[in-house]
Amino acid sequence: MEKHLDRVMDEVVNKPGVFGCVFVNHQGLCLGAKGKASTESAGLIAAIAEQAAKLEPHSSAPIVTLETDNKTCIIQRAGTITGAIYKNRSS
Amino acid sequence: MDKSLKADIGLSVLWSVDQTSSQATKNCMWRETSDYKSCQERHIWERWIFRCLTSAEALTMDRIPGQTGYLLLNEEGAVLASSGDLENDEKAAVIIMGLINLTSYVDKAAFPDESFKKLSITYDKHCYVICLSNRKVHVVKKTLTSDNPVVA
Numbered sequence: 001m002e003k004h005l006d007r008v009m010d011e012v013v014n015k016p017g018v019f020g021c022v023f024v025n026h027q028g029l030c031l032g033a034k035g036k037a038s039t040e041s042a043g044l045i046a047a048i049a050e051q052a053a054k055l056e057p058h059s060s061a062p063i064v065t066l067e068t069d070n071k072t073c074i075i076q077r078a079g080t081i082t083g084a085i086y087k088n089r090s091s
Numbered sequence: 092m093d094k095s096l097k098a099d100i101g102l103s104v105l106w107s108v109d110q111t112s113s114q115a116t117k118n119c120m121w122r123e124t125s126d127y128k129s130c131q132e133r134h135i136w137e138r139w140i141f142r143c144l145t146s147a148e149a150l151t152m153d154r155i156p157g158q159t160g161y162l163l164l165n166e167e168g169a170v171l172a173s174s175g176d177l178e179n180d181e182k183a184a185v186i187i188m189g190l191i192n193l194t195s196y197v198d199k200a201a202f203p204d205e206s207f208k209k210l211s212i213t214y215d216k217h218c219y220v221i222c223l224s225n226r227k228v229h230v231v232k233k234t235l236t237s238d239n240p241v242v243a
Contacts, residue, residue: 020201038200044193051190052212055183055219065211066194073197073207086201 002032009034012085020086037086045084049077155231159217162230164188176232187221187230 005023012021013035020037022045024030030042052064066073067089075084152161153174160175168188173179194207210221220231
């Protein structure tokens with residue numbers, strides 16, 4: 001049942017610079033994680049997307065980007081699914 | 092210099108603000124503890140210094156290209172300065188403080204021993220950029236143009 005999602009996650013992780021991804025449903029439950037990513041962060045990722053959306057409730061879902069010195073975490077909600085992609089900043 | 096501040100403390104002070112950086116205390120005349128006539132005078136002085144530093148930081152944010160508003164918050168989320176689209180926007184301040192608390196540690200496996208330095212919230216034509224510095228939260232709202240894209 002999750003083959004399609006697995007395929008999508010494989011494609012994402014194979015992109016240059018990407019080292020992990022997590023997909024979460026609207027309740028914060030983890031649908032899948034690939035690469036160097038933890039399923040335990042699912043709830044937080046959903047909460048971050050939901051909190052960011054409150055800033056402008058009438059606009060479409062924003063992209064939340066969290067940056068450290070070397071890495072980036074990009075979170076966006078699309079419909080009922082929230083995705084988080086972890087990338088290295090050099091690429 | 093803010094004249095009301097001078098009247099507030101009733102002192103003549105020589106100071107200047109380097110507006111290209113945040114060094115509001117660069118030429119500030121500090122007083123020794125023994126010079127204060129009372130605790131109240133010292134309190135007024137320290138409050139004035141704090142306001143200078145906050146003003147300098149707000150001035151810096153005012154000069155960011157493409158910015159349409161900014162917020163300067165303290166560590167508890169109180170608005171210290173605001174301007175433009177974010178003027179007096181306490182609702183945004185509360186939401187942003189909530190976001191900062193959530194993002195302290197997102198994923199230990201992916202980001203071990205690292206905390207985030209910058210948080211961006213990007214929409215189609217504008218974005219909010221948030222960072223922490225000098226024990227304050229700096230929030231800038233910027234328009235996105237082809238010359239000023241946001242790269243993830």
